Amino acid sequence: xxxxxxxxxxxxxxxxxxxxxxxxxxxxxxxxxxxxxxxxxxxxxxxxxxxxxxxxxxxxxxxxxxxxxxxxxxxxxxxxxxxxxxxxxxxxxxxxxxxxxxxxxxxxxxxxxxxxxxxxxxxxxxxxxxxxxxxxxxxxxxxxxxxxxxxxxxxxxxxxxxxxxxxxxxxxxxxxxxxxxxxxxxxxxxxxxxxxxxxxxxxxxxxxxxxxxxxxxxxxxxxxxxxxxxxxxxxxxxxxxxxxxxxxxxxxxxxxxxxxxxxxxxxxxxxxxxxxx
Amino acid sequence: xxxxxxxxxxxxxxxxxxxxxxxxxxxxxxxxxxxxxxxxxxxxxxxxxxxxxxxxxxxxxxxxxxxxxxxxxxxxxxxxxxxxxxxxxxxxxxxxxxxxxxxxxxxxxxxxxxxxxxxxxxxxxxxxxxxxxxxxxxxxxxxxxxxxxxxxxxxxxxxxxxxxxxxxxxxxxxxxxxxxxxxxxxxxxxxxxxxxxxxxxxxxxxxxxxxxxxxxxxxxxxxxxxxxxxxxxxxxxxxxxxxxxxxxxxxxxxxxxxxxxxxxxxxxxxxxxxxxxxxxxxxxxxxxxxxxxxxxxxxxxxxxxxxxxxxxxxxxxxxxxxxxxxxxxxxxxxxxx
Numbered sequence: 001x002x003x004x005x006x007x008x009x010x011x012x013x014x015x016x017x018x019x020x021x022x023x024x025x026x027x028x029x030x031x032x033x034x035x036x037x038x039x040x041x042x043x044x045x046x047x048x049x050x051x052x053x054x055x056x057x058x059x060x061x062x063x064x065x066x067x068x069x070x071x072x073x074x075x076x077x078x079x080x081x082x083x084x085x086x087x088x089x090x091x092x093x094x095x096x097x098x099x100x101x102x103x104x105x106x107x108x109x110x111x112x113x114x115x116x117x118x119x120x121x122x123x124x125x126x127x128x129x130x131x132x133x134x135x136x137x138x139x140x141x142x143x144x145x146x147x148x149x150x151x152x153x154x155x156x157x158x159x160x161x162x163x164x165x166x167x168x169x170x171x172x173x174x175x176x177x178x179x180x181x182x183x184x185x186x187x188x189x190x191x192x193x194x195x196x197x198x199x200x201x202x203x204x205x206x207x208x209x210x211x212x213x214x215x216x217x218x219x220x221x222x223x224x225x226x227x228x229x230x231x232x233x234x235x236x237x238x239x240x241x242x243x244x245x246x247x248x249x250x251x252x253x254x255x256x257x258x259x260x261x262x263x264x265x266x267x268x269x270x271x272x273x274x275x276x277x
Numbered sequence: 278x279x280x281x282x283x284x285x286x287x288x289x290x291x292x293x294x295x296x297x298x299x300x301x302x303x304x305x306x307x308x309x310x311x312x313x314x315x316x317x318x319x320x321x322x323x324x325x326x327x328x329x330x331x332x333x334x335x336x337x338x339x340x341x342x343x344x345x346x347x348x349x350x351x352x353x354x355x356x357x358x359x360x361x362x363x364x365x366x367x368x369x370x371x372x373x374x375x376x377x378x379x380x381x382x383x384x385x386x387x388x389x390x391x392x393x394x395x396x397x398x399x400x401x402x403x404x405x406x407x408x409x410x411x412x413x414x415x416x417x418x419x420x421x422x423x424x425x426x427x428x429x430x431x432x433x434x435x436x437x438x439x440x441x442x443x444x445x446x447x448x449x450x451x452x453x454x455x456x457x458x459x460x461x462x463x464x465x466x467x468x469x470x471x472x473x474x475x476x477x478x479x480x481x482x483x484x485x486x487x488x489x490x491x492x493x494x495x496x497x498x499x500x501x502x503x504x505x506x507x508x509x510x511x512x513x514x515x516x517x518x519x520x521x522x523x524x525x526x527x528x529x530x531x532x533x534x535x536x537x538x539x540x541x542x543x544x545x546x547x548x549x550x551x552x553x554x555x556x557x558x559x560x561x562x563x564x565x566x567x568x569x570x571x572x573x574x575x576x577x578x579x580x581x582x583x584x585x586x587x588x589x590x591x592x593x594x595x596x597x598x599x600x601x602x603x604x605x606x607x608x609x610x611x612x613x614x
Binding site for chain 2: 014113116117120121122123124125126128129130132133205209212213216217218219229232233235236239240242245246248249252253256257259260261264
């Protein structure tokens with residue numbers, strides 16, 4: 001039996017590494033005020049562009065702000081934005097794909113063509129347009145990303161529903177008088193959760209990447225909010241002062257690669273065919 | 278086959294209609310005001326200027342007549358006039374697209390060559406250190422923020438080591454050839470201008486590598502898992518039992534069969550390249566569609582945004598169509614319905 005213990009102690013080293021990195025970042029998110037050594041907004045022009053030292057671990061930026069403290073606090077914004085985006089996209093996708101797959105026929109056809117329409121847009125360009133149109137803010141970039149992200153979940157959910165709705169346990173449940181909503185959400189959904197979870201984990205990294213990309217372009221957070229993408233953008237102007245952009249970039253990279261490790265590990269765990277290999 | 282292509286082309290028309298409709302609705306749903314985004318504050322205070330601006334861009338007509346007008350223009354191939362540049366959108370696209378096309382083709386070549394090479398090496402040396410290194414590199418490819426990676430590369434190779442030129446498409450002292458295709462590699466080659474060719478190539482190498490890194494990761498992962506799957510098949514065992522050398526089996530029997538699914542991934546990767554273009558072009562000051570899309574988006578220049586979206590949606594669908602056709606040619610088992 002595949003228990004939780006075998007899941008954690010399986011040989012996948014990268015999976016464990018990913019879990020550790022994710023756990024560390026969640027600790028940083030919660031305890032950011034205790035970990036940060038300086039204020040994130042206090043300016044001191046006398047110490048502009050100080051290279052990393054013991055007093056400023058990651059150096060200082062153009063306004064003399066401590067980069068380390070800003071990176072630590074930045075985790076709150078990036079992770080929250082990434083998680084909320086994925087949850088929104090997942091919810092829309094489950095609902096949309098669930099209805100399309102369950103209803104079938106014309107409804108399915110129209111709903112799927114609509115999702116293809118969204119997918120035909122280059123994601124970042126569409127997100128950029130929506131974020132620019134709504135006005136640059138964290139909430140608006142999350143809305144923009146959720147709008148472009150759900151079709152993948154909808155398509156996955158739809159294929160799961162189609163393969164499960166003819167199965168015997170679902171028929172049994174129908175015979176017992178269960179409503180369509182009950183069948184869809186209490187019978188089919190729990191059995192589709194594995195693949196959806198894998199996709200969501202892999203997407204968390206992508207969502208954080210895109211969010212920081214939007215902020216880099218000036219369409220996400222606004223100064224002086226410490227956010228990784230906009231911090232890299234600050235550093236892009238002064239490429240010789242490498243520490244200003246390198247550390248926030250590393251932060252994005254670490255969380256994104258960790259999400260990929262965990263997602264890959266989860267997929268191997270849930271797919272016995274891959275596990276054997 | 279022809280029926281299949283015909284059906285896909287009809288779908289393409291519907292899709293482009295949908296994209297145009299979507300951008301149109303978006304441009305009228307958003308709370309932002311294109312008038313405010315494009316006129317100065319003093320011009321905004323002058324009702325005559327505002328009225329003239331609205332009349333010029335058809336913003337004073339009813340939503341429905343704006344919609345009809347817009348589609349009439351689209352059908353004749355007129356994408357409208359960019360509010361920001363004041364030029365026909367079609368002209369803008371024609372000017373900026375070659376730079377993007379050239380960059381993405383070079384990036385794709387880099388991604389394909391390195392991706393397949395790494396994937397094959399990784400599969401052959403499965404679970405050896407080199408396999409782990411390549412797999413980590415491939416996952417890095419799909420997780421690294423491209424704008425940050427671009428900055429690091431630019432810093433290392435242009436500023437510190439100094440072997441590649443800075444941002445831009447060509448050296449400030451060079452001049453682009455008049456006319457031509459706009460693809461500078463091709464143009465300079467056709468003109469026999471080898472100095473320009475070298476200059477263009479050196480400017481291309483960094484942004485193309487950064488852009489291709491993501492797709493390289495995708496392709497390497499796919500190649501590895503396909504090759505491993507193929508290597509466990511019966512006909513490979515047969516080849517082995519005939520006494521063929523392992524290298525001969527891999528090159529002659531396994532690789533060609535394992536590359537079929539890679540085509541799909543390469544197609545997805547190419548579409549991804551076009552999307553990721555915005556950030557990379559921004560850092561490398563590349564005068565392409567990505568920059569154009571970005572500048573259009575921030576100034577809410579909807580005719581231009583719609584033009585870019587239509588162009589890229591068109592490329593998406595055409596690439597997917599090409600992949601499906603290619604599949605049919607390579608793998609006769611694939612039947613079109």
